[in-house]
Amino acid sequence: MEKQNATLKALSNGPLEITGKFTITDSSGKEIAGKGPVYLCRCGGSKNKPFCDGTHNVNGFSG
Amino acid sequence: MSSDDPRNRQYTNGEITVFWKPSKCIHATTCFRELIEVFNPGRRPWVNMNGAPTRRIIEVVNKCPTQALEWKYNRDLSESEIRDIGELNTVEVTPETLTGTEKDLKTVKVEILKDGPIIVKGNFKVIGPQGNEIKSMHMTSFCRCGGSKSMPFCDGTHRKIKFSEND
Numbered sequence: 001m002e003k004q005n006a007t008l009k010a011l012s013n014g015p016l017e018i019t020g021k022f023t024i025t026d027s028s029g030k031e032i033a034g035k036g037p038v039y040l041c042r043c044g045g046s047k048n049k050p051f052c053d054g055t056h057n058v059n060g061f062s063g
Numbered sequence: 064m065s066s067d068d069p070r071n072r073q074y075t076n077g078e079i080t081v082f083w084k085p086s087k088c089i090h091a092t093t094c095f096r097e098l099i100e101v102f103n104p105g106r107r108p109w110v111n112m113n114g115a116p117t118r119r120i121i122e123v124v125n126k127c128p129t130q131a132l133e134w135k136y137n138r139d140l141s142e143s144e145i146r147d148i149g150e151l152n153t154v155e156v157t158p159e160t161l162t163g164t165e166k167d168l169k170t171v172k173v174e175i176l177k178d179g180p181i182i183v184k185g186n187f188k189v190i191g192p193q194g195n196e197i198k199s200m201h202m203t204s205f206c207r208c209g210g211s212k213s214m215p216f217c218d219g220t221h222r223k224i225k226f227s228e229n230d
Contacts, residue, residue, distance in 0.1 A: 003186060004186045004187055004188045005168075005169070005170060005171045005185055005186050005187060006170075006171035006185065006186075006187040007187065007188050007189075007190060008183060008187055008188070008189050008190070008205070009189075009190040010189070010190065010191055010192050010205070010214070010215035011192065012192040012193065013192070016181065016205055016215065018171075018173060020171065020187070021169075021170050021171060022170060022171035022172070022173055022185070022187075023170055023171075023172055023173065024173040024174075024175065025172070025173070025174050025175065026175045027175050027176060027177035027178075027228065028177075032175075040173075040175075040181055040205075040207070041207060042205065042206060042207065042209065042214075042215065043209040044207065044208040044209030044210065044226060045209065049207075049228045049229075050175045050181070050207065050228070059209075061209055063192065063206070063209070063211070063214035063215065
């Protein structure tokens with residue numbers, strides 16, 4: 001069984017939680033996070049993309 | 064420039080042409096999960112334009128999360144642009160043969176694509192919204208626009224709804 005370095009959990013109707021050993025780079029290639037847990041927006045509505053800002057609670061996001 | 068990449072291929076059924084750019088492929092596997100009759104990485108050439116009706120091919124190409132697969136009507140192309148891949152003088156690269164190095168990564172790499180999904184590479188596991196472990200994998204893409212029909216994964220909807228990360 002090979003070792004998994006990180007876990008990505010899609011929280012119900014909420015963000016993507018990332019824990020473990022990872023790095024995150026933004027769309028310009030800049031490293032923006034490397035220590036968990038980190039919560040990334042999945043609903044498309046955050047004003048703080050790529051991070052979650054809780055907007056999924058008010059825009060009715062389901063998934 | 065990826066448009067000059069010698070690995071690029073194009074395939075036509077006379078009505079439309081499908082363009083394949085391996086450098087943009089992120090192994091989302093949407094194409095062959097949806098339409099193995101047309102997109103079969105185990106076959107050469109891996110794209111069989113006679114495997115399904117044009118309408119269905121367009122539907123699946125539109126779901127490609129990146130621009131690795133694109134299509135155009137042949138009537139919108141000049142005559143010199145319309146050609147099938149014909150002679151295969153180099154080995155054809157498919158979404159499967161591209162995979163390989165991701166599993167050797169020591170750290171999981173999470174990349175945010177501009178106005179697109181979250182790409183993840185390395186050794187990781189995915190847990191779904193119901194707390195279920197979906198699977199361990201080496202590469203996948205997560206929806207960031209909120210519109211995917213295959214949550215939590217990307218299905219290309221961000222392009223249809225013109226998702227912008229600046230909104």
